[in-house]
Structure formats: C-alpha cells, structure tokens
Amino acid sequence: MSKEKIALFTIFGGTGDLAQRKLYPSLFKLYQKGYLQDHFAVIGTARRPWTDEHYHQVVADALASLHADADQVTAFASHFYYQSHDVTDVQHYITLKRLSEKLDAQYELQGNRIFYLAMAPNFFGTIARHLKSEHILTENGFNRVIIEKPFGHDFESAKTLNDELAETFDENQIYRIDHYLGKEMIQNIAAIRFGNNIWESLWNNRYISNVQITLSEKLGVEERAVYYDNSGALRDMVQNHIMQILSLLTMDQPVEFTEDDINIEKVKALRSLRPYQPEEVAKNFVRGQYAPTETVKGYRQEDKISPASNTDTFVAGKVMIDNYRWSGVPFYIRTGKRLADKFTRIDIVFKRPVINIFNHELPDNQAADNGLAPNVLTINVEPTEGFELRMNAKNVGQGFATTPVQLNFDHDATAAANSPEAYERLLHDILNGDATNFTHWQEVAYSWKFIDVIQQYWDDHQPSFPNYKPGTMGPQAAADLLAQDGHRWVYQG
Ligand SMILES: NC(=O)C1=CN([C@@H]2O[C@H](COP(=O)(O)OP(=O)(O)OC[C@H]3O[C@@H](n4cnc5c(N)ncnc54)[C@H](OP(=O)(O)O)[C@@H]3O)[C@@H](O)[C@H]2O)C=CC1
Ligand SMILES: O=C1O[C@H](COP(=O)(O)O)[C@@H](O)[C@H](O)[C@H]1O
Numbered sequence: 001m002s003k004e005k006i007a008l009f010t011i012f013g014g015t016g017d018l019a020q021r022k023l024y025p026s027l028f029k030l031y032q033k034g035y036l037q038d039h040f041a042v043i044g045t046a047r048r049p050w051t052d053e054h055y056h057q058v059v060a061d062a063l064a065s066l067h068a069d070a071d072q073v074t075a076f077a078s079h080f081y082y083q084s085h086d087v088t089d090v091q092h093y094i095t096l097k098r099l100s101e102k103l104d105a106q107y108e109l110q111g112n113r114i115f116y117l118a119m120a121p122n123f124f125g126t127i128a129r130h131l132k133s134e135h136i137l138t139e140n141g142f143n144r145v146i147i148e149k150p151f152g153h154d155f156e157s158a159k160t161l162n163d164e165l166a167e168t169f170d171e172n173q174i175y176r177i178d179h180y181l182g183k184e185m186i187q188n189i190a191a192i193r194f195g196n197n198i199w200e201s202l203w204n205n206r207y208i209s210n211v212q213i214t215l216s217e218k219l220g221v222e223e224r225a226v227y228y229d230n231s232g233a234l235r236d237m238v239q240n241h242i243m244q245i246l247s248l249l250t251m252d253q254p255v256e257f258t259e260d261d262i263n264i265e266k267v268k269a270l271r272s273l274r275p276y277q278p279e280e281v282a283k284n285f286v287r288g289q290y291a292p293t294e295t296v297k298g299y300r301q302e303d304k305i306s307p308a309s310n311t312d313t314f315v316a317g318k319v320m321i322d323n324y325r326w327s328g329v330p331f332y333i334r335t336g337k338r339l340a341d342k343f344t345r346i347d348i349v350f351k352r353p354v355i356n357i358f359n360h361e362l363p364d365n366q367a368a369d370n371g372l373a374p375n376v377l378t379i380n381v382e383p384t385e386g387f388e389l390r391m392n393a394k395n396v397g398q399g400f401a402t403t404p405v406q407l408n409f410d411h412d413a414t415a416a417a418n419s420p421e422a423y424e425r426l427l428h429d430i431l432n433g434d435a436t437n438f439t440h441w442q443e444v445a446y447s448w449k450f451i452d453v454i455q456q457y458w459d460d461h462q463p464s465f466p467n468y469k470p471g472t473m474g475p476q477a478a479a480d481l482l483a484q485d486g487h488r489w490v491y492q493g
Helices: 017-032 052-062 070-077 090-107 121-133 155-166 184-194 197-202 222-229 233-250 259-271 278-284 413-418 422-431 441-460 476-483
Strands: 007-012 040-046 080-084 113-117 143-147 174-176 208-216 285-288 314-319 331-336 343-350 376-382 386-394 402-410
Touching (some): 007 017, 017 040, 080 090, 090 121, 121 155, 184 197, 233 259, 233 441, 278 285, 278 441
Parallel strands (some): 040 080
Antiparallel strands (some): 314 331, 376 386
C-alpha cells in the first residue's frame, strides 16, 4: 500500500520565521520519505507581495542546511503557491478559495485541507471564522486546523479563543501544537512506563521520592523579544510543555493506547493538580531574570525589552498532584533562558532503602540520608536521547562499602539522526488524522487554571530582578525550594 498522503496545506504566515525554519524543512523531509509525493500542494499566504518564483526561492533557501539534491528541491518547491492576503480582509478569502479549488483539481487532492495558523494568536479566531463564512472548508475531504502556541494568555483568553474556533471546527479537527509532544523521548515516556513492569509497579508514592523536570536553555530571548516580554517563562514553557510532560509522567494507564483513552488519563492527571492559594505561591514557586555580565547582555538590556521589564526568564516550582498514586510526591520543575547549558531531562528520584545494613557505624542508619544514594532514573530528552539509571553497587575489593554506579542507554547515532524532528513527526500525525500527540482543550484549560494563580500573584507583587547570572542554573531560591523539603536537584550544573 502506498504511504502517500494527500492534502492541500494552507500556511497562514507563510513568510514568517516558523514557516521558514520549521515547516518547510519538515514538509520536505516528509516528501523525501514518500509521505508526500505528487498529490500535495502548499499555499503560503501573508501580506507581502511575493511572486510564486520568489516563494520557490524562499522555500529552497529554507532547505539549504539539508544539503539535498537540487532537482529534488526544485520538484518539491514547484508544489508551492504564494497568495498575498491580509487575513482581516474578507475579499482575499475569495481569491484564496479560487486558488484552493484550482489546486485541488490540478493535484487531485480529494478536498483534503490542512490549515496551518502560523501567525500571531490574535488572528486565529478571525481566520477560522472566514474559512467557514467564505466556504473554504470542503464537504468531500477532511478539514484540519493547526494552532500554534500560545493558546491564550490565561484561562479566560484561551476559552474565548477555543469558543471562536469551535464555531468553525469540531474538537477532533483542531490540532493544538506542542512541539515537545513530537520529541522522541517525550513519546518514549509512555513506552518505558507501560512497557516495563519494573517501572510501572514502582511508579507511585510508595517508591518515588520526587520527580524533577528541567527544560534548560543556554540562549537568551533572541528574535522573539516582543512576544516573550509579554509572556515570560511561566506562560512560554510551563503552561504548555512542562504541564504536558507532567501529565504524561503522572497519568494512569490508558485502557488502550489510543488518542481518546490517553486524553482521558491526561485530563484526570491535570484535574488532580493541587491549586495554590495566592499566599502559597511565594513558598512554592520561584521566578528569575538574568543579569548582565561583561560578555552577555542582561534581559533588560536585550533589544526591544524595556529596561524596567519584570518578565520572568526563569521559573522553578513545586507541583503536587492530589490523587491516590501521587499524594505526597513533589514534582519539581524548572526552566529558563541563559542557563548553564541547553538540555531537557527528567529525573525520577526513588526512595532510599529504609535501612543501610552495610554501614552500622552511621549515627542513624535509618535516617533519611542513611548513606545509600537514592536510585535515579533519568530520561534524557535532548541533546542526548536515552536513559540513565543510578544504582548502588559494592565497591570492588575488600569490605562492603557501596558506591553509586550508572547504567546508560543512548540511541545509536544512526537512529538519532533518522529520528524525525518534532514538527515533521507532528505534521505526519496530522496527515494521518492522529491527534494523540496534540493538546486537547480540557488539558489546556486545567493547565491555565493552575498557572493563572501563580501569574496573578506575581503580577501583584514586584520581583527583585535581575537575580541570576547567565551560565548558572538560576537563582539560589531554586535550590532552596528543594532544600526546604530535604531534597536537591540531581543536575546541579
Ligand atoms: N518562530 C518560532 O520559533 C515559533 C513560533 N511559534 C508561534 O508561531 C506563530 C508564528 O510565529 P513566527 O513565524 O515566529 O512569527 P513571524 O512574525 O515571523 O511571522 C508572522 C507571519 O504573519 C504574517 N502576517 C502578519 N500580519 C498579517 C496579516 N494581517 N495578514 C496576513 N499575514 C500577516 C507575516 O507576514 P507579512 O508581514 O508578510 O504579512 C508573517 O508571515 C506565532 O503564534 C508564534 O507564537 C511557536 C513556537 C516557535
Ligand atoms: O516553545 C518554545 O520552545 C523553545 C524551546 O524549544 P526546544 O525544542 O529548543 O527545547 C523556546 O526557546 C521558546 O521560547 C518557546 O516558545
């Protein structure tokens, strides 16, 4: 059976950064792998008056780093059409409809339409409304809409956006992108949990002491300063990526590994988040902003950032899940810009053996720190993709002292190189109509409700910024957050 998928993509924001850096290369890889062949076309639309020829060149330039065969690039780019279009102008949708129908006939696309909204979120509702009112949606094929982040600014704005989308699209036609859900090792969480009895049987508050999720970035805000300054790390990374990772780590076993069953379990997990009262926020969440050094600009010195900005570029927090499986287990999360390194990892810290029988000389061999290091399962999401397990073993030679040793597994280099980049994987899922690795509305809603309390408390209380040096793992308060519970970050930087 042919693996070819048939669709017309319309990319709103076709001249933008996301389209050029992520979408065109991902579509090209799907083309190289045969998922896209003859029966696909792409309409790129934005306001600037480009020609098709210029657009083909832009697409080819976007693929330059892939060092692909020139004829293949030309053949791929020939499927791209540019339509100058202001999304607020109804007239333009009439031209868009005509072009869509022409391409549908020319490439035999069977009415299958994918609308990628790669634009500022304030346009999402308008575009969706016009797609319906101007009859650009088809009756004979599928219609799917891809929504970029951020999905709202808080619960209320997310709900408004969702209601607007719901006037045109059913929930099963809406694909809310969270590119972390397209990462190999994030998808692997379910495999290691539900494919290994040793982990699933220990995956609860009887055996796990705490869980640590770290999404660390070495760069600053780069080109997205205007967006970022209105967002901050809490909204930019915690509300979506970290909450999604948390739900995959904590959900119960789905009845079947299907989109609907997984969604049911993720929603249950997010419903169980313990909401903080405003007065509890300062004790459980830490915010930070990077300071200048001699060689690196501080956040407030970055282009397009106000010198008085109080936007958080770092967050660490303690999240509790009030259900039977997780009651009492803290989930520590942290993320930030200009930290020590670029990496994503999840550390599952197990409880220590209750007694250290190997060392009777300890003052208290049943104490919390009895000299036996806790077992730690680390899921390395990037840049290395793999697992590490820390266990205690006997020191070589005489005596019976123990020492922690490390078991490591990384994907081999070929597998990692062939691993589809997150956007490629997610576009492939959309072509297949599979929304398992996308965020469903109720997940968004529960995440925002949890985040809103923290953000509101922060908005009401001035921070003392800047408070951390670039190249570190954030402010001291992030270490104190764990120390107050008798824990420490596994990764110290
Ligand atoms: N870039 C990234 O790495 C990431 C981006 N995102 C999200 O993706 C979306 C797009 O981001 P990004 O590509 O960076 O943004 P850009 O600012 O680079 O692109 C915005 C696009 O919108 C077009 N546009 C603006 N106004 C109109 C209008 N009235 N009518 C038609 N087109 C218009 C612009 O083209 P023109 O000026 O020609 O009209 C441009 O193509 C945002 O929601 C962002 O949050 C999410 C994660 C990562
Ligand atoms: O969504 C976002 O993610 C990136 C980090 O993504 P990664 O895949 O490189 O880890 C972040 O830089 C950006 O601010 C945020 O919007």
